[in-house]
Amino acid sequence: MTPAVVTAGAAAPDLVTTAAESTTSLIQSVDWLAIAPPVVVAAMALIVLVTDLFLPERRKPLLGALAIAGLVAALALLVPLRDGNRSTFCIDGAATGPGSAGACSYTADHFALVIQALVLGGALLTALLSLGDTRRLPAGEFWFLLLSSASGAALLPAARDLATLVVALEVASLPAFALVGIKRGDRRSSEAALKFFLSSVVATAVMLLGVSFVYATTGTLHLTEIAARLDDVPGQLDTLAKAGVALTLVGFAFKTAAAPFHFWVPDTYVGAPLPIAAYLSVVGKAVGFSGLILVTVIAFPAYADVWGPALAVLAALTMTIGNVAALRQNAGRARSAVRLLAWSSVAQAGYLLVPIASAAYSSDEHIGSTVAYALMYAVVNLGAFAVAALVARTSPGNRITDYRGLYATRPLAALAMAFFLLCLAGLPPGIIGLFAKVTVFSAAVDAGLGWLAVVMAVNVVIALYYYLQWTATLFRAPEKASEETPAAAREETPADGAVRAPTGHGAPASLTVAIALTAAAGVVLSGAPQTVLRFAAVNLF
Incomplete structure (x- = not known):
């Protein structure tokens, strides 16, 4: 009896200790500074929604000022995070702070901060483009949806488990559906929103199926733990794991507008309000590419032989389809500027995929090329959309012919647009565009993907x-106004059938600021392209 009593007595402290450790592991210490940027944007979205209930109609422009203030505050909160690698929501309850390790759901590392800066900066410029257009839109709903989407987009690059990635992706996407269709009574806007929604839902369902396969194989959702367990997958589960990897990539490929998941892009961009088209072309792509980088480089390196060749083929297919379609659009009778920019964004997505595919054949250092290219693309593409918004104030059809003679009427806007287009083409004086394309080309060559480098070179020539x-x-002389609007020109007029008179030659100050900011950023980056590469250099391990 005595030994039994002694044994029980000796075991009691161990039981107490185990219970205490179990309780400790359930306690989460939240690093509020690390999660501050997306939280501030989400909080401001709620403030805007509530404030809208009490503001009279003539005071609605204050909502735009609140939204811009929230985005600026979120950007400012990235500054104190620039020197740290902070993780929180960790499964072992480890203390948070710089250098913390373990399986965590949120990590504010350099990669996350760079993408968050891109996302929040893109949302801020979208807000500037939108200030002059929300008079015809429900202002409260517009600003709430924009901030909600931006909060999800800012959360995604810091997510380090598949559940958080999927939630962030949907938080970024669901408000975007409503923003595309927010032009009430516009048939084209409603059609674009429906097409965007249905295709996105299918892609998300396929991605969730892939996530479930990955979870069934590994028993975890944390990216680092998935990588460790996929290194030693039993033979009978190998096929399931490969299927999970392939299907998980589908959702992110849809967001990046990679072929064959690109079909929603042209109609969505044309039907959406112009600032929202700009937002989708930059922030939507940043969300897709950051998610794609996280799942491939961190979670699935063991299956690089699956996703590497697949992404290389997608890159070649995407850039070719995008450029050929843009070429046809430019040669067509309608020649819609927004539709051409949409196809151009598809082609640019192909270039952005090249370094990610290259990471499967060499090291993850090529990921920095994707980030650098994304930063360049964000600046100049938002600038191009800003000039398009300026032209749309006098020419609602926004055809390429409407830009003829722009230098004679708006010389600074014409020069800015020419600079943005040359950057996208990769020609001087758009040095930053040339520099970005060279880094992407080098990534393909270094990885031994010579055939992909050749395809890219051919596509760059086509895009020229x-x-x-x-x-x-x-810079051509303006055409004389014709007495009759051709059928091709009517194709891109408002879908509700209304013929809107030009809104005048004056441009809102916010639109002028957006053009000036993007042009200045492009010039500075062209003068110091190495700065972009240093800023975009990331190491995900």
Whole structure:
């Protein structure tokens, strides 16, 4: 009896200790500074929604000022995080702070901060583009949806488990559906929103199926733990794991507008309000590419032989389809500027995929090339959409012919647009565009993907035609106004059938600021392209 009593007595402290450790592991210490940027944007979205209930109609412009203030505050909160690698929501309850390790759901490392800066900066410029257009839109709903989407987009690059990634992706996407269709009574806007929604839902369902396969194989959702367990997958589960990896990539490929998941892009961009098209082309792509980088480089390195060749083929297919379609659009009778920018964004997505595919064949250092290219693309593409918004104030159809003679009426806007187009083409004086394309090309060559480098070179030459033709249009003499609007021109007029009179030659100050900021950023980056590469250099391990 005595030994039994002694044994029980000796075991009691161990039981107490185990219970205490179990309780400790359930306690989460939240690093509020690390999660501050997306939280501030989400909080401001709620403030805007509540404030809208009490503001009279004539005071609605204050909502835009609140939204811009929230985005600026979120950007400012990235500054104190720039030197740290802070993790929180860790499964072992480890203390948070710089250098913390373990399986965590949120990590504010350099990669996350760079993408958050891109996302929040893109949302801020979208807000500036939108200030003059929300008079015809429900202002409260517009600003709430924009901030909600931006909060999800800011959360995603810091997510380090598949559950958080999926939630962040949907938080970024669901408000975007409503923003695309927010032009009430506009048939084209409603059609674009429906097409965007249905195709996105299918892609998300396929991605969730892939996530479930990955979870069934590994028993975890944390990216680092998935990588460790996929290194030693039993033979009978190997096929399931490969299927999970492939299907998980589908959702992110849809967000990046990679072929064959690109079909929603042209109609969605044309039907959406112009600032929202700009937002989708930059922030939507940043969300897709950051998610794609996280799942491939961190979670699935063991299956690089699966996703590497797949992404290389997608890159070649995407850039070719995008450029050929843009070439046809430029040669067509309608020649919609927004539709051409949409196809151009598809082609640019192909270039952005090249370094990610290259990471499967060499090291993850090429990921920095994707981030650098994304930063360049964000600046110049938002600038191009800003000039398009300026032209749309006098020419609602926004055809490429409407840009003819722009230099005679708005010389600074024409020069800015020419600079943005040359950056996208990769020609001087758009040095930053040339520099970004060279880094992407080098990534393909270093990885041994010579065939992909050749495909990219051919596509760059194809793109020169429509970029240079549009640039030349800016400096040609204006055409004489015809007495009758051709059918091709009517194709891109408002879908509700209304013929809107030009809104005048004056431009809102916010639109002028957006053009000036993007042009200045492009010039500075062209003068110091190495700065972009140093800023975008990331190490995910």
